[in-house]
Every structure is written in structure tokens, then in C-alpha cells.
Amino acid sequence: MTEARDRISDLPDEILHEIFSLVPVKSVAKNSALSRTWSRLWATLPVLDFNQVCPPMPKRLDHANELQVALDEQMEALAFIPRVLFSRPENSNINVFRFSGRLMSLSCLEDCICRVVNHRVGELQLNLLMACGERFDLPHCVYECDSLRSLTLINATRIRLRSQPEDSKPRFCFSFSLVKATSGLCSLQALTLKCVDILDDHLTTDLFSDSSFPFLQNLIMKTCQGMTHLKISCSKLKDVRVVNMNLNSLDISGSRLENLTVRFCFENPSGDNKSRVNIFAPNLKVFRWQFNGYTDDCSIQNFPRLNAFYMHYWLEDDVSNVIIKNVVKLLSASSQISVLDIQSFGLLLVSLLFFFPSDFTCFEKTMVTSLSC
Numbered sequence: 001m002t003e004a005r006d007r008i009s010d011l012p013d014e015i016l017h018e019i020f021s022l023v024p025v026k027s028v029a030k031n032s033a034l035s036r037t038w039s040r041l042w043a044t045l046p047v048l049d050f051n052q053v054c055p056p057m058p059k060r061l062d063h064a065n066e067l068q069v070a071l072d073e074q075m076e077a078l079a080f081i082p083r084v085l086f087s088r089p090e091n092s093n094i095n096v097f098r099f100s101g102r103l104m105s106l107s108c109l110e111d112c113i114c115r116v117v118n119h120r121v122g123e124l125q126l127n128l129l130m131a132c133g134e135r136f137d138l139p140h141c142v143y144e145c146d147s148l149r150s151l152t153l154i155n156a157t158r159i160r161l162r163s164q165p166e167d168s169k170p171r172f173c174f175s176f177s178l179v180k181a182t183s184g185l186c187s188l189q190a191l192t193l194k195c196v197d198i199l200d201d202h203l204t205t206d207l208f209s210d211s212s213f214p215f216l217q218n219l220i221m222k223t224c225q226g227m228t229h230l231k232i233s234c235s236k237l238k239d240v241r242v243v244n245m246n247l248n249s250l251d252i253s254g255s256r257l258e259n260l261t262v263r264f265c266f267e268n269p270s271g272d273n274k275s276r277v278n279i280f281a282p283n284l285k286v287f288r289w290q291f292n293g294y295t296d297d298c299s300i301q302n303f304p305r306l307n308a309f310y311m312h313y314w315l316e317d318d319v320s321n322v323i324i325k326n327v328v329k330l331l332s333a334s335s336q337i338s339v340l341d342i343q344s345f346g347l348l349l350v351s352l353l354f355f356f357p358s359d360f361t362c363f364e365k366t367m368v369t370s371l372s373c
Contacts, residue, residue, distance in 0.1 A: 130170035144184035155195035
């Protein structure tokens with residue numbers, strides 16, 4: 001009786017790697033013991049996704065003991081990751097590395113990240129769980145990694161520890177001075193920062209420019225600490241999302257920008273706390289200005305290609321002339337809108353729009369096919 005032939009192992013490595021990338025990484029690790037071929041393929045797998053290895057995290061952690069239980073579970077489930085990385089052949093690149101959870105120590109995490117960078121990683125996603133009071137600085141090697149095309153940094157603990165004092169929450173730090181001092185991230189096309197502490201706020205006025213990120217196309221910043229003034233002028237940007245940032249000023253300029261979201265970023269000004277917004281995006285197609293307070297100074301260029309506009313202001317008891325002027329500027333900059341969603345004081349604005357058209361000289365009311373107030 002002839003022995004059955006292993007046809008799967010006869011497939012080219014590229015196809016087998018593609019198949020393995022669709023299987024949970026822990027199953028791939030276990031099955032690698034079935035044959036030498038599979039063991040070799042596991043050791044050189046270009047996509048390492050450890051996001052789903054740990055048990056699901058609670059969406060909210062109200063007490064320190066709940067956090068410690070979650071940390072212990074994470075450390076036990078992810079204990080094998082350092083062994084995987086340190087036994088990997090030196091000449092096998094890692095295209096994608098995704099990690100969510102907690103290792104035995106922050107120094108172990110730093111060693112693993114440096115090992116991943118040495119394997120010419122293309123996409124790096126770090127969703128970290130840390131103990132109260134801990135601080136983790138993104139390793140210097142990441143700022144020098146010229147192979148990176150996509151970088152995602154998330155402080156998962158800060159998201160969940162809502163009831164803890166701010167100074168006791170863990171910090172995941174991103175240094176703008178290292179971005180400026182190195183040229184490694186110049187190949188980056190996508191950058192996501194969530195609940196990250198921004199260091200060197202005084203350098204942020206010239207950070208998101210072509211000198212630092214000449215190829216950046218997608219930028220997401222959410223609930224980042226340490227930044228009140230944000231300027232973005234990368235010429236290749238197409239999608240920008242700025243959420244829950246507590247800003248005093250926002251300056252965005254991009255000739256290729258198509259989608260822009262600004263949400264929960266401005267409070268209604270009070271006292272000497274002045275706020276300013278400047279937006280230049282001639283090719284903008286979708287604009288979401290939601291759950292923001294009004295700003296003292298609003299400079300908006302024309303959006304001749306804008307198709308959808310979603311607007312929601314935080315309002316005080318009285319709708320002031322400052323708010324109306326801000327809204328007039330936003331709407332009058334948009335001439336081709338087909339979807340218009342205005343919340344909070346929609347009826348007032350619609351009245352202004354249709355009964356005082358001279359204030360909206362560039363706005364074409366006949367283009368609106370969907371209106372929500």
C-alpha cells in the first residue's frame with residue numbers, strides 16, 4: 001500500500017505563508033510540530049498577529065485588583081511570544097506584527113519590539129496593557145525603522161481605567177524630538193495614536209509635515225495627552241481623524257485631503273483661553289465637525305468638491321453671533337454638498353441658509369439631496 005503524499009507541504013512557501021496567515025497564530029504554532037516543513041514555515045511566517053491570543057479584556061476596569069487579574073491572564077497567555085521571536089532566523093523579514101496585551105515585563109516588551117524591527121517589519125501594531133503608574137517609551141529603534149509603512153500605538157489600559165486619577169494611569173509615550181532627530185519614519189504611510197502621551201509639545205508645530213512624514217496618507221489621533229496645538233501639512237494625506245484631543249488650535253492644510261473628522265476636540269472658549277481653526281483642503285469630499293464647541297477664530301477655505309458635511313456643535317443656553325459666524329463660514333465654503341447633517345440648532349441654520357442666501361454666496365442649495373437636522 002503506497003504511503004499518502006503530503007500535497008499541502010508541496011505548495012510553494014509563499015502560498016503556505018498566505019494560508020497560515022488566515023489561521024489563528026496559536027493554532028499555527030501548535031501544528032508546526034506535525035512536520036519539519038511546517039516547523040520551518042512557522043519560524044519564518046511573515047505575518048505574526050497576536051491580537052486574539054488573550055481572553056477578551058473588559059471594556060471598563062474600575063478597581064486596581066481587576067486590572068491585576070487582567071494583567072496576570074495576559075502574561076500567562078503571551079509568555080511564548082519572546083521565544084518565537086528570539087528563535088526566528090535572522091534573514092526572515094516580518095511583514096506584519098500585531099500585539100495586544102502584556103508581557104512579563106516592559107523590558108521584555110522592549111526587547112521583543114527591537115527584535116521585530118531588526119526583521120524589517122512593515123506594519124507594527126502595539127496595543128499595550130500596563131499597570132497603574134507604569135510608563136513605557138516607544139523604543140528608539142522604532143524611530144529609526146525605515147521599513148515601517150504602518151504604525152499603530154494604543155494605550156489599552158488608559159481607555160479602560162476611567163475612574164482612576166489621571167496621574168496614576170499608565171503612560172505610553174511617543175517622542176516628537178526623536179521623530180525630528182531621525183529619518184526612520186519617513187516611509188510611514190499610516191499612523192494611529194490612541195491614548196498616547198505626546199512628549200515635546202513645543203515641537204508639534206512642525207511635526208506633521210513633509211520633512212518628517214513625506215509619504216503619510218492616513219492619520220488618526222484619539223485621546224492623546226500633552227498636545228494643545230496641532231498643525232498638519234503633509235502633502236500626501238488623504239484621511240485625517242482627530243478625536244477627543246482638547247485642542248486650543250488646529251491648522252490643517254492638504255491639497256489631497258479627502259476625508260476629515262474633527263470630533264470632541266474644542267470646548268466653548270472661556271476667559272483668556274482662545275481657540276483657532278484653520279483648514280485648507282480644496283479636494284475635501286467628506287467633512288465631519290462633530291461635538292465641538294465654537295472657536296474664536298475660524299478660517300476656512302473653499303471646499304468645491306465637498307459631497308457630505310456632518311456638523312454638530314456643543315451649545316450653551318444662547319446661540320451667540322460667534323457660533324453663527326463660524327457656521328456661516330463652514331457652510332459658505334461648501335458649494336457641492338449633497339448630504340448635509342446639521343445637529344443642535346439645525347432649524348435656525350436652515351432658516352439662515354434658505355431665507356438669507358446672501359450670507360452663503362458659494363453654497364448651492366439645489367445640490368442638497370439629503371438633509372438631516
